[in-house]
Amino acid sequence: MEYIYAIAILMALYVILATSFNFIIGYGGLISIAHPVFYALGAYSSALLARDMGVPVFLAIPAGGLIALIASVAVALPSLRISGDYLLIASIGFQLGILELIKNLPWTGGSGGLTNIPSFLTQTAGREAYVAFAVAAAIGSVLLLRWIAQGPYGRAMSAMRDDELAFAALGRNAMTMKIAIFALGSSLAGLAGGIYVHYFRFIAPGQFDILQSSALLTMVVVGGLRSTWGPIVGAIALEALPQAITFVNLPPSVLGPLQGILFTSLVLIFMFVRPQGLIAASERWHGRNEEVRDARRA
Amino acid sequence: MFSLPILAQIMWTSLATSTCSVLFALAFALVLKVNRVFNFAQAAMMTVGFYAAFTVVGLANGPAWLGFAAAIVASVAMAILLEIFGFRVLRRRRASSMFVFIFALVVSELVAYLVMLVFGTWPATIFPSLFWPVTLVGPVAVSQWDVPALAATIVAVAAVFGFLRYSRAGQFMIAVADNPDLAEFYGIAKDRIHLITMIVAGLLTGLAMFLYGSRAQVQPMASIELLLFAIAATIIGGIGNLGGTVLTAVVLGIVQNASVLFIPSEWQGFLLYIFLFLAIVFFPKGIRLPERRLTRTAPAPSLIADEPEGA
Amino acid sequence: MLAGLEVTNLSKRFGGIVVADAIDLTVPSGRIVGLIGPNGAGKTSFFNLVSGVVPPDAGRIVLDGKNMTDLKMPQRARLGLARTWQNLRLFPSLSVLDNLLIGARDYPGERLATLVFQPGRIRRTGKAERLKALEVLERTGLAGIADTEIANVPFGQQKLIGVARALMNDPRCLLLDEPMAGVEGHAYRAIQKVVRGLAESGVAVCVVEHNVAFIRDLCDEGVFMFAGKVLARGDVESLVADPRLTELYFGT
Numbered sequence: 128m129e130y131i132y133a134i135a136i137l138m139a140l141y142v143i144l145a146t147s148f149n150f151i152i153g154y155g156g157l158i159s160i161a162h163p164v165f166y167a168l169g170a171y172s173s174a175l176l177a178r179d180m181g182v183p184v185f186l187a188i189p190a191g192g193l194i195a196l197i198a199s200v201a202v203a204l205p206s207l208r209i210s211g212d213y214l215l216i217a218s219i220g221f222q223l224g225i226l227e228l229i230k231n232l233p234w235t236g237g238s239g240g241l242t243n244i245p246s247f248l249t250q251t252a253g254r255e256a257y258v259a260f261a262v263a264a265a266i267g268s269v270l271l272l273r274w275i276a277q278g279p280y281g282r283a284m285s286a287m288r289d290d291e292l293a294f295a296a297l298g299r300n301a302m303t304m305k306i307a308i309f310a311l312g313s314s315l316a317g318l319a320g321g322i323y324v325h326y327f328r329f330i331a332p333g334q335f336d337i338l339q340s341s342a343l344l345t346m347v348v349v350g351g352l353r354s355t356w357g358p359i360v361g362a363i364a365l366e367a368l369p370q371a372i373t374f375v376n377l378p379p380s381v382l383g384p385l386q387g388i389l390f391t392s393l394v395l396i397f398m399f400v401r402p403q404g405l406i407a408a409s410e411r412w413h414g415r416n417e418e419v420r421d422a423r424r425a
Numbered sequence: 426m427f428s429l430p431i432l433a434q435i436m437w438t439s440l441a442t443s444t445c446s447v448l449f450a451l452a453f454a455l456v457l458k459v460n461r462v463f464n465f466a467q468a469a470m471m472t473v474g475f476y477a478a479f480t481v482v483g484l485a486n487g488p489a490w491l492g493f494a495a496a497i498v499a500s501v502a503m504a505i506l507l508e509i510f511g512f513r514v515l516r517r518r519r520a521s522s523m524f525v526f527i528f529a530l531v532v533s534e535l536v537a538y539l540v541m542l543v544f545g546t547w548p549a550t551i552f553p554s555l556f557w558p559v560t561l562v563g564p565v566a567v568s569q570w571d572v573p574a575l576a577a578t579i580v581a582v583a584a585v586f587g588f589l590r591y592s593r594a595g596q597f598m599i600a601v602a603d604n605p606d607l608a609e610f611y612g613i614a615k616d617r618i619h620l621i622t623m624i625v626a627g628l629l630t631g632l633a634m635f636l637y638g639s640r641a642q643v644q645p646m647a648s649i650e651l652l653l654f655a656i657a658a659t660i661i662g663g664i665g666n667l668g669g670t671v672l673t674a675v676v677l678g679i680v681q682n683a684s685v686l687f688i689p690s691e692w693q694g695f696l697l698y699i700f701l702f703l704a705i706v707f708f709p710k711g712i713r714l715p716e717r718r719l720t721r722t723a724p725a726p727s728l729i730a731d732e733p734e735g736a
Numbered sequence: 737m738l739a740g741l742e743v744t745n746l747s748k749r750f751g752g753i754v755v756a757d758a759i760d761l762t763v764p765s766g767r768i769v770g771l772i773g774p775n776g777a778g779k780t781s782f783f784n785l786v787s788g789v790v791p792p793d794a795g796r797i798v799l800d801g802k803n804m805t806d807l808k809m810p811q812r813a814r815l816g817l818a819r820t821w822q823n824l825r826l827f828p829s830l831s832v833l834d835n836l837l838i839g840a841r842d843y844p845g846e847r848l849a850t851l852v853f854q855p856g857r858i859r860r861t862g863k864a865e866r867l868k869a870l871e872v873l874e875r876t877g878l879a880g881i882a883d884t885e886i887a888n889v890p891f892g893q894q895k896l897i898g899v900a901r902a903l904m905n906d907p908r909c910l911l912l913d914e915p916m917a918g919v920e921g922h923a924y925r926a927i928q929k930v931v932r933g934l935a936e937s938g939v940a941v942c943v944v945e946h947n948v949a950f951i952r953d954l955c956d957e958g959v960f961m962f963a964g965k966v967l968a969r970g971d972v973e974s975l976v977a978d979p980r981l982t983e984l985y986f987g988t
Binding site for chain 1: 848
C-alpha cells in the first residue's frame with residue numbers, strides 16, 4: 128500500500144511540475160531547463176526551515192515556494208534583459224551551479240543528502256491524508272494555470288508569443304510578463320518540492336540533475352505543449368513507465384541511463400514526428416466561456 | 426606572497442591547460458556566428474570524440490595516433506549527422522528557436538546516456554596514466570603534454586582564421602554570417618556552408634577532446650560542463666567576434682586554473698558558474714575593445730525578438 | 737507647449753548608413769502630415785525611432801509637451817503614441833476582437849497581481865474594453881467579423897484592423913505606415929474616413945504612403961524626405977509639382 132501511496136504522490140507532484148513547466152515553455156515561450164532546480168530549492172528550503180529553524184511545516188512549504196520565486200526572478204531578470212536565448216544558458220548554469228553549491232555547502236547534507244526531515248500530516252492524519260493533500264495541490268495548480276491561460280492574461284500571452292514588437296507598441300511590457308510567467312511557474316515547482324520533502328523525508332542533489340530536466344521536457348513535449356491535458360497525461364504516463372521498468376530488476380547502473388535514453392529519445396521522436404504532442408493544443412487562443420458569451424451579448 | 430618560480434609554474438601550466446578550452450570555445454563561437462545556432466549538441470560531438478579515442482587507446486591498447494584519428498572521425502561524423510538530420514531539417518521546417526534549442530540539448534543528453542550505458546558512469550582516461558614526463562626549463566617544469574598541446578592549438582586556431590580569411594569556403598562562411606539572405610542572393614549555397622561550419626567545429630572538437638582526455642578524467646556528463654565554459658567565453662568575448670572568444674578563453678582558462686592559489690579546490694569548479702553569471706549580467710554583448718578590423722563582428726543572432734525592419 | 741508631436745534634431749546611423757540626419761519635424765494636434773520620398777529615404781526608420789523600436793543616437797521626441805526620448809516602446813504607447821506597421825503585425829492566434837483588446841489602454845486583467853487580488857475590477861474593465869472594441873469595430877465597419885480569425889480576413893480589412901487596433905489606445909499621435917498599400921474599395925474609404933475623423937478630434941496623424949493620390953486627398957501638408965533628411969515641407973500639390981523633388985523621387 129505504501130508503495131502505491133508513494134507513486135500517487137509522485138504522480139501528483141509531476142503533474143504540478145509538468146503543468147507549471149508547460150506554463151513557462153509553452154505559454155510563455157521561454158526556454159529554460161532549470162525547473163528541477165526550483166523544485167530542489169523549494170524542497171531544500173522547506174526541509175531546512177522545518178528541521179533546523181523550527182518553522183512549522185505548513186509555513187515552511189509556502190516559504191519554499193517563495194524562495195523558488197525569488198531565485199527565479201534573480202535568474203530571469205538579468206538574462207531576459209538581453210534576449211530569450213540567454214535565459215536558457217543562464218538556466219543551465221544556474222541548475223549545475225546550485226547543485227554544485229548544495230554538494231559543497233556545510234549545512235545542506237552534501238552529495239550524501241539531507242535526512243531527518245520533519246514529516247507532515249502522515250503522523251496525525253495518516254498517509255491517505257497526504258495523498259489527498261498532494262492530489263489537491265496538483266488539481267489546484269492545474270486549475271489555476273488553466274484559469275489564467277483562458278482569461279485576459281492568456282490572451283496577452285498569445286499576443287506576446289505571436290509578435291513581441293507589436294505587443295510592445297501597444298503599450299505592453301513583454302519583459303515584465305515573461306518574468307511574471309517564469310516566477311509563477313517556478314514558485315509552483317518550489318511548492319511541489321516542499322510537498323515532496325515532508326513525505327519522503329530525504330533529499331539529495333542527485334535527484335534534481337539533468338535527468339530530471341529531460342524527464343520534465345519529455346512530459347511536456349510528448350504530452351503536448353500549451354494544452355491543459357497534455358502535461359498531465361505526459362506526467363502520469365512517464366512517471367508510470369520508469370516504475371514499470373524497475374520491476375524488471377535491472378541494476379541501478381543500467382536503470383539510470385536507460386531511463387535517460389527513454390526520455391531523450393521520446394522527445395526527439397516526438398519533435399520530428401509529432402511536434403504537437405499527444406494532445407495537440409489549438410493554434411488559436413480560446414477564451415473562457417463567460418468571456419465569449421459576454422462579447423456576444425455586448 | 427608567492428615566489429616567482431611558483432607563479433611562473435602556475436602561469437605555464439594554466440596556459441597549457443587552457444588550450445582545450447580555447448578550441449571548445451572557438452568551435453562553439455564559429456557555429457554560433459555562421460549557423461546562428463547555440464550548438465549545445467557540441468557536447469555530443471565532444472562525448473563521442475572522447476569515447477572513440479578511449480575505446481581505441483584505453484580499451485583496445487591501440488596506438489595514440491589511431492586514437493587521435495578516431496576522436497577526429499567520431500566528432501566530425503557526429504557533426505555531419507547533427508547538421509544533416511537535425512539542424513537542416515529544423516531549419517527547413519522553420520522550427521522555432523525553442524525547438525532547435527531543445528533538439529540540441531536533448532541530443533547531447535541522449536548521447537551521454539548511451540555512453541553511460543555502454544561505458545558506465547565512472548571517469549575514464551584515454552591513456553592509462555595521466556602523468557606526463559617532465560623536463561625542467563629553468564625553474565618551470567614543462568610536461569611532455571604541454572608543448573604538443575600548445576603547438577596543436579596554435580596551429581588549429583591559425584588554420585581556422587586562415588581558412589576564414591583566405592579560402593573561398595571560409596569567405597562564404599563570413600558572408601553567410603554577415604547576412605544570410607544576401608549570401609543566398611549571391612548564389613552561395615547556405616546548406617553547404619552550414620555543413621562545412623559544422624565539420625570545422627567537429628575537427629576542433631575532436632582535437633580538443635583528445636587533448637583534454639589525455640590529461641584529465643572524463644565522465645559521460647562532463648562535456649556539458651565543459652561546454653558551459655565555452656559559452657561563457659563566447660559571450661564575454663562578444664558573440665560573432667572569434668578573436669575575442671579565443672582571447673577570453675585563454676584568460677578565463679588561466680584564471681580558473683590559477684584559482685587553486687586562492688580558493689579551496691572543491692570550489693574551483695564553481696568558478697565556472699561565476700564566470701557565466703558575470704558574463705550574462707555584466708558583459709552580455711561582450712567586452713568592447715577599441716574596434717580593430719581583424720575579424721568582422723556580426724550582430725548577435727537574436728532568434729527570438731523580431732528585427733526591426735529597415736527604411 | 738505645442739500640442740502634438742515635436743521631433744528635433746533626430747539622428748541615427750547604422751554602421752555607415754545614415755537613416756536619420758538631424759530631422760526636425762512637428763505634427764501639430766489635429767493635422768495630418770504625409771511623409772513622401774523614395775524607398776530608403778528613412779520614412780519607416782523615422783517611425784521606428786519615434787515609436788521606440790530603435791533608440792536614436794541624438795535628438796528629442798516630445799508628445800504633448802512630454803519628453804519621450806528616453807522612454808521604452810510600451811511607455812511611449814501609454815503616453816498616447818500609436819502606430820501601424822507596413823507588414824501589419826497582427827496577432828494570428830487571436831480573433832479580430834481579441835486583437836483589438838490587446839490594444840486597450842487599461843488592462844488590469846493582464847497583470848497577475850490584479851488577477852489575484854481584484855477580480856472585480858477585471859470584470860468591470862474587461863466589459864468596458866469589450867464594449868469599446870465593439871464600438872471601434874462598428875466605426876470601422878468590421879463589426880461583422882469580430883469573431884473571425886485573422887488568417888480568414890481579406891488583406892484590405894487586415895489593414896483596417898491594424899488601424900482599429902491602434903485606435904483602442906485613444907492615441908494622441910498616430911503613425912500610419914503605408915496604410916493604403918494593397919487596399920481598395922470599401923476598406924480604402926473606411927480608412928480615409930477614420931483617419932480624417934481622428935484628426936478632427938484632435939489627434940496628430942503622420943502617414944507614410946506611396947500612393948500620392950491618397951496623400952493629396954487626405955493630408956493637410958506633406959514632408960519630402962531623402963537620405964534621412966527633411967528636404968521640403970509644404971502643401972502636397974506644390975511638393976508633387978516641384979521638379980527638383982520629382983527628379984529625386986524617380987531618379988534613384
